[in-house]
Amino acid sequence: MALSFIKKVFTFGKPAEEPVPAAVERELEPRSRDEDLPVADDPVLAEEMDTAGGPAADIDEGGVEAAVADDDVESAILPAADQLSDLGVVPLSLLEAEAAVEVQAEIQAPVDIVAGIPPSVPPGHLPHKGGDHLETDAPEQPDDLEDVIEKLTEEIPTEPEEIPAEDNVGLESSSQPISPPVGEMPGRAEGGSPAAEPKPQSPVLPKGFATGPKVVEPEPVVLQPKLSWFQRLRNGLARTSSQLTGQITALFTKRKLDDETLQDLEDLLIQADLGVETAMRVTDTLASERYGKDVTGEDVTRIMASEIAKVLKPVAKPLQLDLSHKPHVILVVGVNGTGKTTTIGKLAAKLSGAGLKVMLAAGDTFRAAAIEQLKIWADRTKSEFIGTKLGADAAGLAYDAFEQAKAKKCDVLIVDTAGRLQNKAELMAELEKIVRVLGKLDPDAPHTVLQTLDATTGQNALSQVEIFRNVAGVNGLIMTKLDGTARGGILVAISAKHKLPVYFIGVGEGVEDLEPFEAEDFAHAIAGLGQ
């Protein structure tokens, strides 16, 4: 009977629907039943015990716990330990046995012996379900309880054993703790304490796998070399220049310069937004120098760059500030979205960076975002800011701004305005009013009327200058968004037609992406040539 109890103690966990067959049970039964503990829920044993009139007869149905309670447990375990050596099983400690009895009472089903296998058994030799695992190499068993406990204390290691690298195929490092295969983990704590939580063990992974959190490699810090303005200009105009030079090269591959090629070139330059005037200048010069001769694409681009520079030179002027005005008033006009507010921010950065006191006035009272955007630029550039509520009179705001800028002794006042070409009449009336109101405080104000032009709008920019020049008296231009467009040639056409000063050009949204307009640089960049 002790043996059957011990078997139950050591075999908890087997599915309840697979009870050990009675025949096997009997085969495993080498001792007198008088020394065994009763197992009330084992029908075979219960029947035999009843017949023999043994202790089972004294135990009621709930009786496993009662039978193994207190001092009886010790006497019940001891003889069982004796018998286990025959079975190749290392017995558990007393405490483990108690815990197991509790589990047994709950699950009421016999299962394989797993917990009793010494940890030194390699994973490949761990017992499987079924009786054959009982033949696993087992250490000799001691005779009494002290010896059992002593033996257990010696044999149950507190740390996982290490195995040599050569036995550890598939592991990432050369030495790993032994882990039983997943699904055969012993259901008790190391060191023999049933109360202790089992230490989490890493599963043995096949070669090529690793555990642990994913290691994210930091992005390598690539230090971008600071580009010169010309390099940035060339980069910005790359689309314009590559389209232009590509077409010119294609046109002049193995062709002599004749009337037909000249006409083709003229058409090509006009299509590239350079304007009729500049296109004719280029073809005339080319014809006078190379007519009837072989011409390469490079010959043509050099002549083109030279002619463009001649057109641009007269308009490439610095923005003249008359600081005796205190403030010099700059009114910024232009169609919606052409870059007025951004350009004001960039100008303010340059001026306050040079030590001038700047005030920004949010005269675009149509758009809340425009007011907010200008305020941000004022903060960034440490400029004074004046704004009003949405929909307020822009002329009134311009007047207040001028007064405040005078009172604060600002060097420069820059007034933003709304751009609404579709509401042309209303827009123009408002602009006229702003100019008029500013003139009341200083007959020369606004001292500069700057128009921003978006290069991506191409030919449309020509007519925009026409309109704003007439209404607001535009006397200077800034072309924005030359980066990323193939229509940079429009600046040449505008310069040739309107002959208005071009003060700055913008090649990006960043504060540093606005630079004074230089005729030679622009001409070379648009032709894809070096400086």
Ligand SMILES: Nc1nc2c(ncn2[C@@H]2O[C@H](COP(=O)(O)OP(=O)(O)OP(=O)(O)O)[C@@H](O)[C@H]2O)c(=O)[nH]1
């Ligand atoms: N790529 C590029 N974008 C620019 C440049 N200048 C301005 N922008 C962008 O163009 C957009 C419109 O610019 P804004 O300054 O708001 O234009 P705005 O004329 O004030 O517009 P409204 O206030 O609506 O009249 C913004 O996204 C700017 O960042 C430039 O030179 N290059």
